[in-house]
Amino acid sequence: MKEATAKITVAEGVFYNPKMKSLRDISVAFLNALELPDSGKSLLDSTSATGIRCIRYAKESGISTLTAIDINEKAAKNTKKNLRLNHVKADVFNIDLEKFAAEHDAKFQIIDLDPFGSPSPYIRDIIKLSEDDTIIMMTATDTAVLCGAHLKACVKQYGSTPLHNHLCKEAGIRILINHFIRKAAEFNFGTEVMLSISDMHYMRIFLRLKKGAENAYASMLQTGFGSYCNSCSAYSYALGIAPVIENKCKNCNSRTKAFGPLYLGRLNQQDLLKRVLLLLSEESPAYKPIKTISEEHESPFFYHIPLLTKFIKTSSVSFTELSESLRKKGFQSTRTLFDPSGIKTDAPLPEIISSIKKLRSHNSA
Numbered sequence: 498m499k500e501a502t503a504k505i506t507v508a509e510g511v512f513y514n515p516k517m518k519s520l521r522d523i524s525v526a527f528l529n530a531l532e533l534p535d536s537g538k539s540l541l542d543s544t545s546a547t548g549i550r551c552i553r554y555a556k557e558s559g560i561s562t563l564t565a566i567d568i569n570e571k572a573a574k575n576t577k578k579n580l581r582l583n584h585v586k587a588d589v590f591n592i593d594l595e596k597f598a599a600e601h602d603a604k605f606q607i608i609d610l611d612p613f614g615s616p617s618p619y620i621r622d623i624i625k626l627s628e629d630d631t632i633i634m635m636t637a638t639d640t641a642v643l644c645g646a647h648l649k650a651c652v653k654q655y656g657s658t659p660l661h662n663h664l665c666k667e668a669g670i671r672i673l674i675n676h677f678i679r680k681a682a683e684f685n686f687g688t689e690v691m692l693s694i695s696d697m698h699y700m701r702i703f704l705r706l707k708k709g710a711e712n713a714y715a716s717m718l719q720t721g722f723g724s725y726c727n728s729c730s731a732y733s734y735a736l737g738i739a740p741v742i743e744n745k746c747k748n749c750n751s752r753t754k755a756f757g758p759l760y761l762g763r764l765n766q767q768d769l770l771k772r773v774l775l776l777l778s779e780e781s782p783a784y785k786p787i788k789t790i791s792e793e794h795e796s797p798f799f800y801h802i803p804l805l806t807k808f809i810k811t812s813s814v815s816f817t818e819l820s821e822s823l824r825k826k827g828f829q830s831t832r833t834l835f836d837p838s839g840i841k842t843d844a845p846l847p848e849i850i851s852s853i854k855k856l857r858s859h860n861s862a
């Protein structure tokens with residue numbers, strides 16, 4: 498079978514999902530967009546399965562010092578076979594990532610972590626294998642947990658209260674980042690968030706570690722808590738380890754629900770995203786989602802237009818007409834990959850509501 502530049506065989510009992518090509522396309526484009534210096538770029542594929550990532554990073558991103566590990570013996574053998582098939586050299590180990598991190602002193606400049614389910618149990622291990630400026634690309638597929646379908650599991654795994662509504666994907670990826678930041682800070686690493694994507698059944702975050710106690714502390718200051726109103730769908734957030742959280746909605750006076758802790762900083766570096774987009778073929782399934790997030794307003798969270806029209810008991814308005822109305826008032830607004838019915842904007846809720854009412858009164862006049 499072929500994926501982009503790689504030829505691979507998939508042995509029985511070894512994981513390969515062709516639908517995840519989009520995520521591998523993004524990872525290759527991300528590494529290329531970084532324009533890392535050639536000297537000594539070393540990459541660890543810490544959950545290699547067929548070895549597809551190693552092969553694509555070697556062939557498409559020019560990474561020459563590669564290590565691949567997998568706990569599954571068949572996967573490690575399959576990785577070796579596929580590397581040979583593609584004439585790519587890598588050190589391959591059939592080992593548990595935890596054991597590898599404990600036994601090896603090596604540090605890597607790039608680490609890919611793509612486990613089954615939650616990456617949480619492996620975060621300490623990959624941090625041990627990191628140094629200043631190490632790039633981490635990490636996937637989570639336990640999205641039901643991060644999106645609040647299993648509240649207790651999220652509290653246990655991520656130490657955070659999730660949301661289970663239209664904001665759950667954004668809250669979930671911010672919970673995942675917060676969790677990483679906290680673990681990295683224990684090892685005196687700050688975390689720079691470079692790219693974050695939540696699509697289909699996965700979340701993937703792209704981070705750069707910055708060594709130093711001050712960097713670790715500065716990253717912790719980017720975390721906080723949110724508050725959500727079930728009645729009118731208003732939200733607010735506050736930075737801090739123990740901030741004061743609103744428990745009454747400023748918009749409709751109903752009781753609100755607190756969620757978090759979670760990361761409240763920027764999810765993406767827009768310049769980097771634009772370079773990633775230029776490197777992706779328009780045929781790639783990754784192109785559309787990356788294009789959407791490259792245009793997204795960077796403020797945390799968004800409003801769900803049908804929930805707002807339901808709250809004010811009016812008929813629906815389209816994203817385009819609402820966005821145009823807000824633009825005329827001097828506010829910015831964009832669509833969001835997190836929800837096709839969402840609007841990300843810097844407009845306060847009363848302005849959005851007044852725009853909807855005005856649009857509806859015009860239409861019915």
Ligand SMILES: C[S@@+](CC[C@H](N)C(=O)[O-])C[C@H]1O[C@@H](n2cnc3c(N)ncnc32)[C@H](O)[C@@H]1O
Binds near residue numbers: 512
């Ligand atoms: C989702 S698959 C990886 C898919 C691959 N990255 C790709 O793009 O096709 C997860 C892999 O992690 C391996 N794995 C699970 N736990 C591990 C551990 N503790 N240490 C190393 N590998 C592990 C599994 O055997 C499996 O091959």
